[in-house]
Amino acid sequence: MYSVNKIILLTNERKEKRMAELYEIEQKGGESTIASVCPKCKKVSYIEVKSKDILWWKNGAMVQTAFSYLSADQREMLLSGLCTECWNKLFKED
Numbered sequence: 001m002y003s004v005n006k007i008i009l010l011t012n013e014r015k016e017k018r019m020a021e022l023y024e025i026e027q028k029g030g031e032s033t034i035a036s037v038c039p040k041c042k043k044v045s046y047i048e049v050k051s052k053d054i055l056w057w058k059n060g061a062m063v064q065t066a067f068s069y070l071s072a073d074q075r076e077m078l079l080s081g082l083c084t085e086c087w088n089k090l091f092k093e094d
């Protein structure tokens with residue numbers, strides 16, 4: 001499990017429609033883990049990022065700018081909060 005120093009509910013300055021319930025779990029060495037609680041199934045997903053990028057994003061940078069190294073799925077999770085499974089059910093049904 002994670003060695004949790006501090007958990008912060010994340011908010012963003014931007015006026016994006018935001019459903020995601022996100023928490024920052026601070027790690028040592030400038031790394032953070034973002035815990036995302038899926039609004040549909042309540043499953044928690046974890047995304048590893050740099051702590052300074054969270055600060056950048058909180059100050060108004062867009063997700064794709066601040067976290068350019070994340071996959072598209074991970075960035076989408078930061079916006080919608082949906083876990084991969086729920087996202088696939090909603091948008092990738094044929």
Ligand SMILES: [Zn+2]
Nearest residue numbers: 038041083086
């Ligand atoms: Zn889900």
